[in-house]
Amino acid sequence: MTTVGKIxxxxxxxxxxGGCAAAADLASRGYTVRLQAxxxxxxxxxxxxxxxxxxxxxxxxxxxxxxxTDVAExxxxxxxxxxxxxxVAHEHYAQALAPLLTPDRPVFLNPGHTGGxxxxxxxxxxxxxxxxxxxxxxxxxTYICRMEGPATVGIYTYTKKLGFAAFPGKHSAExxxxxxxxxxxxxxxxxxxxxxxxxxxxxxxxxxMLMNAxxxxxxxxxxLFYNQGITEGVGRVVSAVDTERMAxxxxxxxxxxxxxxxFHQAGxxxxxxxxxxxVARACRESEPNKTxxxxxxxxxxxxxxxxxxxxxxxxxxxxLAGVPTPTIDAIVHLTSQAVGVDYGRTGLTLEKxxxxxxxxxxxxxxxxxxx
Amino acid sequence: xxxxxxxxxxxGGNGAFITAADLKLRGHRxxxxxxxxxxxxxxxxxxxxxxxxxxVGNPGIQGGLxxxxxxxxxxxxxxxxxxxxxxxxxxxxxxxFAEACVPYLEDGQIVVLxxxxxxxxxxxxxxLSRRGNGQKVAIAEMECMIYSGFKSSPCVAWVxxxxxxxxxxxxxxxxxxxxxxxxxxxxPELRPAKxxxxxxxxxxxxxxxxxxMIHNAxxxxxxxxxxLFYWDGCTPGVAHSAEAVDRERLALGxxxxxxxxxxxxxxxxxxxxxxxxxxxxxxxxxxNPVYVKDTAPPTLHHRFLLEDVPYGMVPMxxxxxVAGVPTPVTSAIVxxxxxxxxxxxxxQARDLKYLGLEGIGLQALKRLVDHGA
Numbered sequence: 001m002t003t004v005g006k007i008x009x010x011x012x013x014x015x016x017x018g019g020c021a022a023a024a025d026l027a028s029r030g031y032t033v034r035l036q037a038x039x040x041x042x043x044x045x046x047x048x049x050x051x052x053x054x055x056x057x058x059x060x061x062x063x064x065x066x067x068x069t070d071v072a073e074x075x076x077x078x079x080x081x082x083x084x085x086x087x088v089a090h091e092h093y094a095q096a097l098a099p100l101l102t103p104d105r106p107v108f109l110n111p112g113h114t115g116g117x118x119x120x121x122x123x124x125x126x127x128x129x130x131x132x133x134x135x136x137x138x139x140x141x142t143y144i145c146r147m148e149g150p151a152t153v154g155i156y157t158y159t160k161k162l163g164f165a166a167f168p169g170k171h172s173a174e175x176x177x178x179x180x181x182x183x184x185x186x187x188x189x190x191x192x193x194x195x196x197x198x199x200x201x202x203x204x205x206x207x208x209m210l211m212n213a214x215x216x217x218x219x220x221x222x223x224l225f226y227n228q229g230i231t232e233g234v235g236r237v238v239s240a241v242d243t244e245r246m247a248x249x250x251x252x253x254x255x256x257x258x259x260x261x262x263f264h265q266a267g268x269x270x271x272x273x274x275x276x277x278x279v280a281r282a283c284r285e286s287e288p289n290k291t292x293x294x295x296x297x298x299x300x301x302x303x304x305x306x307x308x309x310x311x312x313x314x315x316x317x318x319x320l321a322g323v324p325t326p327t328i329d330a331i332v333h334l335t336s337q338a339v340g341v342d343y344g345r346t347g348l349t350l351e352k353x354x355x356x357x358x359x360x361x362x363x364x365x366x367x368x369x370x371x
Numbered sequence: 372x373x374x375x376x377x378x379x380x381x382x383g384g385n386g387a388f389i390t391a392a393d394l395k396l397r398g399h400r401x402x403x404x405x406x407x408x409x410x411x412x413x414x415x416x417x418x419x420x421x422x423x424x425x426x427v428g429n430p431g432i433q434g435g436l437x438x439x440x441x442x443x444x445x446x447x448x449x450x451x452x453x454x455x456x457x458x459x460x461x462x463x464x465x466x467x468f469a470e471a472c473v474p475y476l477e478d479g480q481i482v483v484l485x486x487x488x489x490x491x492x493x494x495x496x497x498x499l500s501r502r503g504n505g506q507k508v509a510i511a512e513m514e515c516m517i518y519s520g521f522k523s524s525p526c527v528a529w530v531x532x533x534x535x536x537x538x539x540x541x542x543x544x545x546x547x548x549x550x551x552x553x554x555x556x557x558x559p560e561l562r563p564a565k566x567x568x569x570x571x572x573x574x575x576x577x578x579x580x581x582x583x584m585i586h587n588a589x590x591x592x593x594x595x596x597x598x599l600f601y602w603d604g605c606t607p608g609v610a611h612s613a614e615a616v617d618r619e620r621l622a623l624g625x626x627x628x629x630x631x632x633x634x635x636x637x638x639x640x641x642x643x644x645x646x647x648x649x650x651x652x653x654x655x656x657x658x659n660p661v662y663v664k665d666t667a668p669p670t671l672h673h674r675f676l677l678e679d680v681p682y683g684m685v686p687m688x689x690x691x692x693v694a695g696v697p698t699p700v701t702s703a704i705v706x707x708x709x710x711x712x713x714x715x716x717x718x719q720a721r722d723l724k725y726l727g728l729e730g731i732g733l734q735a736l737k738r739l740v741d742h743g744a
Contacts, residue, residue: 211711214583215590217606218598223590231592233671233711240710298608327710330703337615337700338586338608 007178008032011078013071013093014085015042018110020153021145022084024054024062026182034066036074038092043067045150053152056145071096075105080178082108084141086301087116087309087348094123103132106175112137113305114196115313115353117167121370122354133370136166136175139195142183144288160185161265167192168370190255191367196317197249202310203259204230204279205302206331207237213298213338221294226283229294235279240327245314251321252360298339307335312347320350321360375399376556379453381468383412386459386485388528389518392424392437394557402441404449406464406471415525416442427520427531428660429645434530447475455481455557458495459516461674462488462682462721469498478507481550483539487512488678489571489686490721492542493740497727511541511550514573517558519661532661534641538564538573543743566740568690569629572620577683578634579656580675581704582612588671588711596667601656604667610653615700617652620687626694627737671712680708685720693723693733 009032012023019035027033037043046052051063068074075081075097083093090109097107101124109116117135124133144156164179164186166172176188189195208225209216211234215223223229230238242259249256257265260274263282268289273282283289295302311328318325336343350356358366365371375398380391383405395401405413416422420442426434443449450456450472460468465484476482476499484491492512499508519532539554541547544566554561564570583600584591586609590598598604605613617634624631632640635652642661649655656662668675684705691698709716723729728736 208589211585211707212587212589213608214587214604214606215598217608218603223593228593229589231589233588233592236713237707237710326706329699330706333699333703334585334612334707337612340611 007079007182009034009078009080011036011074011081013074013081013083014089015046015067016084017145017147017153018141018143019084020046020052020147021143021155022082022110023064024052024153025058025143025155027051027064028054028058028060028062031182033064034068034074034076034078035064036068036071038069040069043069049151051151053149054155055148055152056155057157058155072100075100078105080106080108082110083120084110086305087113087119088304090116090120091123094120095127098124098127098129101129101131101133103134106134106136106171106178108179109135109137110142111140112165112192112195113139114199114202114310115192115348117165117192118196118353118355119348121167122352125354134166134168134171134175136164136171136179137192137195138183138186139163139198140201142186158183158185160267162186163189163195163198165189165192165195167367169368170370193252193317193363193367194249194254194256196313197245197252197254197256198262199310199314200259200262201302202306202314203241203245204238204283205306206311206335207234207241209295209298209300209302210331210335210338211237212294216294216296216298221296223294224290225292225294226286226289230280230283232278232280235281235283237327237331238279241311241331244318244323244325244328247323248314248318248321248325251323252317252363303335303339304341307332308341308343308347312343312349313353316348316350316353316355320355320358320363373556376454376553377452378402378557379404379449379456380459381449381456381472382459382464383409384459384461385521385528386516386518388422388522389424389520389530390457390459390485391439392422392528393432393518393530395422395437395439396424396433396435399557400440401437402443402449402453403439404446404472405444406467407444410444413442413444421526423527425523425527425529427529427664430518430530430533431644432530432533446472450475450477450480453480455483455553458482458484460484462491462678465491466494466498469495470502473499473503476503476506476508480506481509481511481553483511483513483554485513485517486515486574486576487567487570488574488682488721489690490682490726492567493726494721496542509541509546509550511539511547511554512567512570513561514538514564514570515575531664532642532645535560535644536562536640538562538570540564540567540570542567542740544741545743565629566737568627568736568740569624569631571686572624572627572629572631572690574683575634575637576679577687578617578620579613580679581684581708582616583609584668584671584673584675585704585707585711586612587667591667591669591671595669598667599662600665600667601659601662602665605653605656607653610651610656612700612704614652616704619691619696619698619701623687623691623694623696623698626696676708676712677714680705680716681720684708685716686722689720689722689724693731693736
């Protein structure tokens with residue numbers, strides 16, 4: 001099969017909030033969608049319906065032709081493979097795809113968060129896939145969405161000005177051109193290293209969770225996460241993490257803007273709050289996040305994903321760059337103790353990103369070529 | 372009948388009031404000293420010298436109206452004739468009291484810092500050397516304060532907990548037995564510790580307070596501490612962090628040759644007779660009857676961070692470096708506490724560097740605390 005100039009059919013792996021949003025969105029726009037989930041129970045209501053009920057920027061019932069638990073069936077004939085799963089699941093899917101992938105079929109990690117593509121490719125290689133590979137990723141999910149019922153998804157908006165990059169980087173332009181019709185709001189960034197270090201979830205979810213652990217566990221999260229949970233002190237810890245993140249980016253020669261700037265540019269807070277320098281205020285004045293409640297337990301992606309696959313790889317990149325990360329390390333250590341999971345070990349390490357033996361000087365070449 | 376030792380209680384806070392009242396009610400001669408400038412703390416008792424001691428729960432001591440023998444801001448007056456000087460103070464107040472009192476100490480007095488917090492006795496000894504008159508004074512530290520409780524008004528104190536079997540060490544350690552002979556006439560259940568390093572490491576404030584603060588920082592700031600610090604704030608995840616700090620403390624103690632007691636066991640020893648029970652830090656702290664009324668601090672700027680980090684956790688970190696024992700969780704808490712309160716605790720701490728012991732090797736440190744300079 002030759003390299004496709006245009007995507008017609010998409011395999012969507014993952015049927016959570018994001019996977020269902022993507023399936024409904026793309027199918028409604030005429031793409032052939034094959035939706036896959038590991039768990040048959042997850043697909044049951046969708047199969048019973050024959051598709052997904054969409055609300056919001058996509059409106060109406062969207063039939064989905066193929067819904068399966070079989071990865072092979074989902075990717076068969078697909079021009080694009082889209083992974084819409086938490087980072088903790090990337091390893092599983094790399095192993096599942098290793099016998100099925102071909103060099104002409106790009107894999108899109110939606111989202112890649114921090115180091116998604118690097119990790120995916122490494123796991124692919126570990127699982128025995130030795131041929132060329134093209135991956136691309138967005139910093140965060142292309143949708144703001146939520147499942148509103150067993151077969152209903154609310155797609156509130158497409159994420160705007162969303163950073164996009166490819167690994168190996170030599171395929172950036174090609175893959176962005178390919179994905180643009182699906183997601184016109186994506187913006188091409190210099191590398192997956194830049195997008196890795198633009199992961200804002202990793203900045204304020206872990207401090208908010210860690211420093212409200214008692215509140216969360218004692219009241220089942222009976223407070224508003226951003227509006228009430230990110231207080232002045234907690235906001236200062238977020239700022240400290242942000243400062244370390246920007247130092248890592250600088251140390252690796254990668255462009256970065258501050259969390260506050262990014263938050264504002266994404267339309268998530270007021271200009272006045274940004275100018276005040278107070279993260280707490282920026283969260284209080286974040287209209288879209290106003291009513292979002294805290295998770296009811298520490299067993300949540302705000303911890304597992306954003307620490308294990310957010311802060312841990314950031315700190316790892318810091319070590320590679322020779323930049324100290326005391327605050328990030330503190331959060332990782334303390335969260336590991338509180339939750340009983342050794343994130344430093346189980347999370348995304350340099351080794352799992354394929355960066356273990358790399359020096360900063362070798363990084364650019366590796367990111368570009370993948371070798 | 373041997374007369375009970377006369378006591379000078381240094382301090383004007385919750386602990387000092389309870390200590391003075393309890394010991395007076397038990398028949399000691401008791402004076403109380405607050406520093407000039409802090410009169411507000413003792414204005415309720417300055418004139419008639421009476422403290423009413425009320426009992427909460429079942430601490431096992433008697434309440435009543437204690438009529439102290441002296442209440443003053445004059446160190447000379449407070450210390451004259453006292454055999455035992457009990458410093459019942461937050462760690463940061465130990466230095467100003469030491470500087471004010473050292474000129475008026477008398478030969479034969481025993482000064483006990485309750486608790487010492489890390490380095491309390493060493494700091495006192497340094498100040499005595501610099502500003503004393505060569506008085507022969509014994510200095511000792513208790514691992515913790517004996518009482519739990521608080522002042523409810525300018526002249527009323529409530530006591531909810533009384534810890535038996537606390538350990539005391541003299542600085543230097545070779546004087547401990549001698550000091551204990553006198554101190555057991557005040558608190559019969561006291562036990563010896565090997566040195567002030569051990570009493571420093573036995574202070575469980577270090578293990579418990581800061582982790583609960585860090586893990587409830589948002590709740591504290593948003594609601595001004597409108598929850599019960601232990602009963603609500605010490606959830607399973609929070610307790611895991613405290614247990615991790617405790618493991619570091621135990622490892623450090625072991626490397627220094629001390630057999631420290633795990634925090635859970637200590638809490639059962641202290642509060643078992645008042646109904647505390649449990650197999651884990653979470654079970655114990657979140658149900659301990661002694662803590663039933665303990666609301667959280669209304670702000671992060673509270674001794675649970677402002678004292679326990681620079682006087683407990685940073686010293687533990689610095690001792691860990693000397694002993695070659697890693698303390699990542701303790702260090703994590705220090706880092707986050709510093710950012711939460713905008714204070715560089717590491718530069719403000721009473722660590723080995725502050726005590727004039729920077730670069731001291733482990734063996735030299737042990738010799739110092741056991742035998743003296």
